């Protein structure tokens with residue numbers, strides 16, 4: 001009988017691609033440089049599209065390296081909060097100030113946030129607001145004011161949770177990122193500095 005094999009079905013999915021609105025370039029296009037690797041596994045698209053349809057948050061377009069970098073930053077943010085609360089419980093104000101310094105505002109942090117939020121309106125403002133809330137944790141720690149450390153930490157966490165409620169990552173290729181942000185990506189500029 002002519003039942004298509006799963007390999008044939010897999011090929012079909014591969015040809016259709018990951019629901020991108022843009023047509024993929026013809027395979028024989030003359031290449032003027034390194035081409036992005038085709039990393040999508042066959043059959044990976046439908047579940048990704050299903051997730052996109054379920055998640056109503058605003059997408060933040062990021063290239064894969066930026067998305068991974070953002071996730072690493074996020075994990076570090078959570079470690080900072082962990083250390084702040086442990087320090088506060090032990091009334092070790094120096095430890096609290098050291099930990100809060102990891103999420104405080106700095107020129108590098110601001111450059112990074114502008115870069116990450118370049119394709120999502122409002123994202124950078126929330127990010128900068130988050131870091132400026134975190135500045136107050138160090139001030140309270142240096143004043144050895146425990147209740148104020150907790151209040152400013154809660155205020156900072158509110159900035160984490162409201163951003164998470166509003167935005168999600170959307171991993172895109174370099175061309176799409178440039179289209180959405182109107183900027184060129186120089187990975188060495190930001191990612192190398194970390």
Ligand code: HEC
Nearest residue numbers: 071074075077078123126127130159160163164167168169
């Ligand atoms: C300006 C926006 C913003 C702020 C502020 C923010 N985050 Fe995030 N965070 C994100 C986005 C976007 C993601 C990716 C969500 C997704 O999976 O699409 C994320 C993901 C995470 C993740 C998951 C990382 C992973 O491995 O997938 C953790 C943990 C996290 N954030 C912790 C924090 C903590 C803790 C704070 C505050 C101290 C914080 N974030 C503040 C935007 C933000």
